Amino acid sequence: MASVVDIESKFHFSREMLAGPIYRKYEKAIRKIWSVEDLDFEQDARDWQRITPEQRSGLLGVTIRFLAGEQAVTDELVPMLAAAHALRRFDWTMFLSTFLMEEAKHAEFFMRWHENVVGILDPDEVGPHFLVRGKTVDPTGRFEVRDVLHEALPYYGGRLLEASTGGTEVEIERAFVQFSAAYNSFVEGVLTMPSYEIVIDTTAQWDAFPTLNQGFKLILMDEGRHITFGTEACRILIEKDPSYEALVHEIFDAYRGNVVGLVEYQKAVPGLDLGKYQTMKVRHYRNRCREMGITPDETLVEQILDPTIDFVVGVEAG
Amino acid sequence: MAVRWSCVEAGCDWSVEAAEADAIVPLVQSHIAEVHSSFELEDMIEAVLEDVPDRDEGGERG
Numbered sequence: 001m002a003s004v005v006d007i008e009s010k011f012h013f014s015r016e017m018l019a020g021p022i023y024r025k026y027e028k029a030i031r032k033i034w035s036v037e038d039l040d041f042e043q044d045a046r047d048w049q050r051i052t053p054e055q056r057s058g059l060l061g062v063t064i065r066f067l068a069g070e071q072a073v074t075d076e077l078v079p080m081l082a083a084a085h086a087l088r089r090f091d092w093t094m095f096l097s098t099f100l101m102e103e104a105k106h107a108e109f110f111m112r113w114h115e116n117v118v119g120i121l122d123p124d125e126v127g128p129h130f131l132v133r134g135k136t137v138d139p140t141g142r143f144e145v146r147d148v149l150h151e152a153l154p155y156y157g158g159r160l161l162e163a164s165t166g167g168t169e170v171e172i173e174r175a176f177v178q179f180s181a182a183y184n185s186f187v188e189g190v191l192t193m194p195s196y197e198i199v200i201d202t203t204a205q206w207d208a209f210p211t212l213n214q215g216f217k218l219i220l221m222d223e224g225r226h227i228t229f230g231t232e233a234c235r236i237l238i239e240k241d242p243s244y245e246a247l248v249h250e251i252f253d254a255y256r257g258n259v260v261g262l263v264e265y266q267k268a269v270p271g272l273d274l275g276k277y278q279t280m281k282v283r284h285y286r287n288r289c290r291e292m293g294i295t296p297d298e299t300l301v302e303q304i305l306d307p308t309i310d311f312v313v314g315v316e317a318g
Numbered sequence: 319m320a321v322r323w324s325c326v327e328a329g330c331d332w333s334v335e336a337a338e339a340d341a342i343v344p345l346v347q348s349h350i351a352e353v354h355s356s357f358e359l360e361d362m363i364e365a366v367l368e369d370v371p372d373r374d375e376g377g378e379r380g
Contacts, residue, residue, distance in 0.1 A: 025361075197356060224359030231365065279328055280356050286326035290366045305328055 012090035021232055022091045025225050029098035034218050036108050039211050041116035047208035048117050054270055055206065057129075060118070061268030062199055063212070064129045067114060069149055069192070070107040076153045076183065077103060079160035083176045086164040095229055102222040109215045117212075131268060143257030143309070148191065152182045152255060173237050177244045181251040184230020185288045188223055191258055193284045194277035195266055196220055202269050231291035238293060245294045252285075252300060259285070260303040261310060278304065321367040327354050335373065339364050 017023055048056070077100045084092035115121040120129070138145065146152075156179040163175040196216055203213040238244045252259075259281055262274055281304050289296040303309055323346050324333040332349055336342035343363050350358040 028361075200357075220357075220359060224361035228361045228365040276355060280354070283325075283327040283354075283356075287362055287366055290326070291362075301328075 012088065012093075017089075017091035020091055022089075022095050022229065025229055025232075026091065026095040026098060029095065029102070029222070029225055032221060034105075036105060036112055036215075039109070039112075039215060041113060041211050044113065044117045044209045044211045047206075051206065051208065058269040059199075059202060059209075060129045061131045062195060062202075062266070063110065063114065064126055065131070065195070066199075067107070067110040067126060068130060070103060070110055072149050072153065073183070073187070074100065074103040074107050076157045079157040079164065079179060080176070080183075082164035083160055083172055083179075086172050087169065087176070092229075092233065095225075099226050099229065102226070106219050106222070109219065113212060113215065117209075138257065138261065138309070140309075143260055145257045145261070145263055146255055148182065148255045148258055149187055152251070153179075153187065156182050156251075170241075173241070174244060174247060177234050177237055177247045178251060180230040180234050181248040182255075184227050185234070185248065185292070186251060186255060186259075189227040189231065189288045190281055190284045194262070194280055196223075197280070198266060198269060198272060198277060201272060205271065227288070228291060231288055234292045245292075248292060248294055249297055252297065256300060256303070259300070260306070319369040320372050322370045323363060323367055325349060325353075327356075330354070335370060337372075339367055342367065 051059075077096065081093060081096050081100070084090075084096055111121060114126060120126050156175070160172070160175040160179040163171040167175070196219075199216050200213055203209045203216075234244070234248065238248075262278055266277060267274060282301050285300065285304070286296050320335050320337050321339055321342055322333055322335045323342055325331070325346075327350075330353065332353070334342060334345050334349070336345060343360050346358055346363045347360075350356050
């Protein structure tokens with residue numbers, strides 16, 4: 001006969017979770033669901049026909065990066081789900097179910113936009129427009145610009161999955177903070193924020209691509225929840241063990257080169273005020289730190305604002 | 319308790335207080351749009367709100 005403890009272990013929800021901030025995000029995600037099917041790509045397709053080859057090349061440099069990026073982040077969410085289960089945080093699992101669906105939907109948006117507007121979708125069609133990271137160079141040699149999305153996320157995701165399936169609670173928590181710092185705080189919360197604005201500003205400046213503009217705003221609404229889920233989860237774990245703060249700084253330090261300058265796809269669209277996109281990273285970095293309850297690394301802030309740090313970018317596509 | 323949001327854009331010390339989160343979000347978004355030609359997401363604003371004692375009148379600082 002099963003004991004009371006055995007039976008109670010089959011239930012994972014509590015009033016504390018119901019009243020908590022992560023469950024609030026789950027409720028909001030459900031209320032805010034939108035569908036790519038409801039978007040009309042016809043005007044964007046007409047706009048594509050009227051812009052110049054230089055404008056086409058610049059815009060594709062950014063949108064193709066998003067097409068690859070949204071697929072990558074969708075694929076990399078399983079370790080977080082495994083960790084939420086291992087840490088017995090059912091409210092996190094519930095929110096992450098919306099997170100995973102939304103990342104897949106963002107990938108769908110970019111698949112549909114490129115197929116319906118540009119007429120490219122298969123890997124051999126979109127691949128030639130992907131701007132190669134090796135073309136971004138710091139002329140002083142101080143900073144290395146790495147591919148954090150395709151390097152750090154699989155690496156730290158693998159470590160989190162390994163910890164979640166056989167590690168101690170502390171090992172899972174440490175791996176979660178590292179993965180979330182890389183994924184939610186660094187990639188989504190700082191590095192990519194200027195890229196959203198670059199596309200939204202481009203559509204406004206060119207008075208074109210209304211559905212690309214609309215899609216980016218809908219995606220951003222979801223990303224605001226994703227990023228603040230990650231930072232809230234880190235805040236909870238760092239409050240529990242303040243030594244975890246150092247793990248966040250280690251991640252930002254390892255990929256410092258990616259945020260102290262603008263990388264190739266962020267410089268691809270002609271005619272934009274690039275200084276704004278560089279400066280705004282300070283606000284996003286400081287806010288991610290505020291959300292996690294940690295102290296910003298002021299040397300990183302100084303380097304982001306240092307006008308002498310400016311990468312040379314060869315924008316040839318791969 | 320009221321809530322306060324402080325801008326951390328480089329070189330900006332603007333802050334705003336309001337009776338509740340719903341009221342402060344549009345004020346922050348207007349500041350970011352008008353002063354910094356940028357945007358700030360609702361969830362990110364709500365995530366860094368500080369509780370402050372109620373005042374007779376809220377408003378902008380900085």
